Amino acid sequence: MGVEKKEKSQPKENKVSRRGFIAAAVAGLAVGGAAGFGLSRLITPAAPPTLRQVEDIIKQRNLQPAHVVSALKTYVPGGMPDEFLMFSSGGHSGQVMVIGVPSMRIYRIIAVFTPEPWQGYGYGDVKTMKLLEKGSNGIRFLTCGDTHHPEISRTNAEYDGEWLFIGDKLNARKAAISLKDFETKDIVKLPNTQTQHGGACATPNTEYVACGSQFAAPWEPGKGYKPGKTYVKLTEQNFKEYFRGTTTFLRFDRKRGKFDLANSFQIELPPYMQDLEIAGWGPSDGWAFLNSINTELAIGGVLEGRPPLEIAASQNDFDYLHIINWKKAEQVVRQGKAKEMNGIKVITLETAIKEGILFFAPEPKSPHGCDITASGRYIVIGGKLEPLVTVYDIEKIKRAIADQRFQGEDPYGVPVLRFEDVKAAQIEVGLGPLHDEFDDKGHGYVSCFISNEVVKYTLGPPDYTGDKPFQVVDRIPIHYNIGHLATPESNSPTPKGKYLVALNKWSVDRFMNVGPLLPQNFQLIDISGEKMQLLYDMPIGIGEPHYAKMISADKVKPISVYELGTDPETFQRHAKYVEGKVGVERRQEDGRWVTEVWMTEVRSTITPDIIRCKQGDLLRLHITNIETTKDATHAFAVAEYNIMASLEPGETATVEFVADKPGVYAFYCVEFCSPLHLEMAGWLEVEPA
Template sequence: MTKHFNKLTSLVLGTTLVATVASAAGGGELEKVMKARGLTENDVIRAAKTYNPTGGRDEFIVFSSGGQSGQVIVYGVPSMRILKYIAVFTPEPWQGYGYDVDSLKILRQGNIRGREINWGDTHHPALSEKDGKYDGRWLAINDKANPRIAIIDLHDFETKQIVSNKVFKSAHGGAFFTPNSEYILDAAQYAAPFDNNYHPIEEYKESYRGGVTIWKFDDKIGKIIEKDSFTVEMPPYMQDLSDSGKGVSNGWGFTNSFNTEMYTGGIEVGMPPNEAGMSRNDTDFLHVYNWEKLAKLAKDKKNVKIINGHKVIPIEVAVKNDALFLIPEPKSPHGVDVSPDGEYITVCGKLDTHASVYKWSKIKELIKSKKYTGKDPYGIPILDMKSSLHGQVELGLGPLHNQYSPVDGEIYTSLYVDSQVVKWNYKTLKVLDKENVHYNIGHLCGMEGKTADPQGKYIIALNKLAIDRFQNVGPLHPQNHQLIDISGKTMDLLVDMPLPLGEPHQAVAIRAEKLHPHVRYKMGTNSKTGKEHVGKTLAGQERIERRNAKGKIDPKGKNVFIYSTFVRSHINPERITVNKGDNVTMYMTNLERAQDETHGFTVDNFNVHASLEPGETAEINFIADIEGVFPYYCTEFCSALHLEMMGYLMVKDPNKKYVSAQKIKMGTMNKEQLDAEYKKTVAVNDATDAVIQSVVAFLKANKFGDHKTVAALVTDAFDQYGQIPAQKKLADEAYKKGDIEKAILFENMIWQLMVKTADVGIRAKDALVRLVATKQSASAQAGERTFGEGGCSGCHVIGKVSSGPDLTGALQRHENGEKWVSKFILNPEEMYDDPYVKSMIDYFNLKMPNQHMNEQETKDIIEYLKWIDENANLF
């Protein structure tokens, strides 16, 4: 019933959209745009399917590998708008990743054999699962170049852990969660000795090995537990991608391979190249292993070898315990994918035109009855390929990767050579549809397409080449992700998205509703650990401490600790003086509670940067090894007084004697002039306060507390305003003592606090107006849009006299007001001699220009003005 209803709804909506486009194309602005750009109706429909209006949200969120950037790219579907880059294996300046102490600790977890590694080649992101379905909590991703796995916390989209593989030298085949996130499967790529010693290539078969590392994962804290992790030794067959069984095959893992020939090249000594020698055989091997049984075996030290401090289960132990098997598969495969119910396992060989579908129940029976066709050179039992298969189907040239849909048996496969996506049925083994893409597609990204609950709707083609699709920006072209609508009988390519970062290799998509990220941290949180930061500093706790080597406060110590706070628009403290050679540690706490009020921090010339989200505490550290004066400032534009959010680090040489400059006094003002300046400053503050009080009265009258988003802004404004009495007391005391100069400075500080209060307060008022005003009609919405886009707002500010008169009540100022205003909008020059218009021209010294509005636009503006009058008390 639900499926039929959804199809009917889709049909009705689609028909309505076509009708709307066809109607609009008959005349008006849309027709002009379509003609000017050479667009068809189908182009407009495709655009509408991917368009998100301002403030709109996507249904799905995609996490794509960033390839050689070492990062993760986050974008939305269907809009294909990039939302974030997540720093993982590579320093990332904007977020301060690798430039503040806490993030640098994460980055340094990825050191290998004591060496700093500052780049990565991210390949396969994986989302944590519950019962084979994405739970939206954790994201794992591998680094092929330097065998590592990183864990990203999806509560704040930050990398929290990097673990290096102690026995692999490269690892392409990760990361793949088991159905309840107990483990992460991570296969080696290029076979190499597990130890860190030299072994000649002639000993390849004896000393080189492949394998799958099975990382123990604690899904409660989002961490890999290294001591409970282990590697299954495998032959040097170049293990590639993996998938974990689910449903009926839960507890088993599947990893394909290439180079079962165990060829090692030697082009420099006259041998055929690797690509020839590694693809001689008609088949390679699919590795089938019982990770659940292997995990139990790994707990007994008799079953493992310890290599580089890491547990390894030897081949013979896995074989002896019936936990490792091989099945021939099409040569040079590049992926293995388990169906949503776990019964079917699809493998595509990129040098074959076929997809091979294995059936778990057949494999399970062969294992149970020990029906083997033989063993490989390492003693691993081999199952018969034909007896394991459900069947094969010819798809096209270069089949690679697969994604499933909610339709029974439906699967989508990328064809690298043919540059196509093919839809087919893995149960009936019939091809259903093909769609051309641009060009040389690698991976596919379905909407939760490799889970027990695939969503269908869209497929994304991750293409390796863009060639002629975008504006030429040099020899290096972007990658091209193409969104394909799969909701109909045939596939429909909707939109191209250039990705100019690394080589996005694989991507996973999840329903946006499953993600629940924070909007702020609990005050003083270390975002990398989730715990309270040792440097947490609240307002009034700001200080500078000098300590000795033992950590005790000592005026002669060389370790300077600065406890600072950040809030719009100042950094406290604003002056820091240290000695050349001091070891400087600065703790920074963002005191903001408002959403999206990030602050950044840097000290010029010292190569440090931190990004402070609301509530976060971060730490930077540097040696003050050069003398001079160095401004520090907030790097994130945060308020109207952003440029004033700064301070000075002054580094003096303790071995030098400095001649003090004469203190600069306030010009040549006498006492009377200073007193006049003081009174002027107080008067400005009083006037500003009157504006603030009017805003406060409006907010209270309209029950701002009933609206959470507005209440948060008001709280933030009151935080600023609450600091004024203390400053006022200092100003009054200074004035009574006759120190007018200091009193003026304090009054200036009051003015800055008032500006910040007004800034937030007016934002709160504007937000509240929209919440409490009557709902706009479609015509009034169009009128407001026309009012803004047509240039009206350049002179007219609703609720205020600006370069032109306030239009609140404009329709009541004239007899037949609507007709009068309409006529004036359509032909203003014909009314310049009207007495009322002439008086306005004389007053504002400005004539209303003809904005060339048409009659419909004019009608819409009239409806907008009516809406303003209905809500006049709010403006």
């Protein structure tokens, strides 16, 4: 074309030719803008590879046909979406990982219980500081957590892709993450609870997000547990009498994105180690199930002449599956029969028994996993110390409760159903069965930690209608020590089948050695056919995942930019955002000097770029990224002051800190945003007092 021809004839020095600059000028020197200038004409794109060339590569790389099939089944070209999104806990990274399936690529890390600088989480951005503070326990500013079991919000028991919940085992906390912007919106510390493990699990319409405790906490009778205050001397007798577990039903306000403690309730439980929890649907609607270990009530004490916990807690052949009528519990709370303890209404153990809220069923043996099949009829428990998967039938449970058929009571007076009355089947699967997930064809898949395999079995009607119910049909070795597993939308009325991810604790020889702290191994397994097929090993070098939930990618509908001036905490206009306002205001507020600054960030300027204040001032910076372009994220960091904020397009954030050290400090946009990113900087002058 004419324009291009002219351009060629122009002299090219270091200066970009003026024609070339029409583009730069009008369409963007922004990231990569001029990079390809002039080169595109010299390089012709490669011809598409022939089948022959493909075969050559297979030979050169020493690949087997199965490898090639795996590669073809998992490769997702750039620009194409994955089929499923998997939200994986990060364990003691305190975070959540977002992974695409089948590509097994990490898309995002979501900061939850732990400060994370890239997202500007916990480094001066007021909303994140407040969140971490609110989620603390009153005695420490908590900056670590142990995320275990993610849950996705539900509508009619189906995952709706709007919210993600995750618990912190270490400090018994629960977080809500919006899947609109993949950011944590709320954290609450569960009252009367020190550690938790059971959830999150959502009731069918996310009325409540429930979770059971793990290690019992010392309670002052009638007053519950207060972190840092409640003391009960640790003896076997005291443990039995004064320590208590809980299950908490946290009310979730979807509109506000906040847990609502005032409308939540808790049920006091015996000090067994409550484990995983799930709320039912369909025939099991209104019921929640929570398994337990250590019904022996062992406390350890290896130096005091008692056996270690692992031995003492593994003596009973049966522990107790907790069966909770949460709808009845809700009624009982409404009738005013719950007792307020530390900011939450608690149904005491006594009330729970009297009102018919809590029942036990025997479950073998020190079990793990508590999952419900698509029909909502079967509750499936992994035997852990028995090579069995035990399947309970909610219809049988409901009948036995209605008929008051009990084998007796536990030491706390909780009625115990007869195993034979509530059991649908037991399937011998393999050693160390932990967790079960399901597909769309009536199969269960159980992780067997000790025998290092995933075992596939058939369920019973209505989930499976074939002629071989409750039988093992396939098994596949994994590498190594599988904990949880995840199939798409399992534990809902419509599991999708197709893929299974084995969340393996050890990787041993599966990856290159990167030192003694080895990555975990996520193994992607194709479950679309009769035989399971291993597709891919994915190293997880940023945490120790426990459970993951997988959802069809098209159910999640995130935004890509905020409306200008949005506070991501509320998705509303930020209280301090004023369109077009930039400037510095210094004034006294309750006897202290405050320097308040309205700032904007846009490629490639921070305005104002000089902020002058006096030593001891409280600096309050309201920073707005006024970009409207997808991906035009800016950030803000101040040297020496440990301040770091991330500002996504349209976001307004308030950053606050005390300028207590005099000096002149550089601040800059930490996110490489544009060609003049390095120049996107300014000075903070703190004049000595």
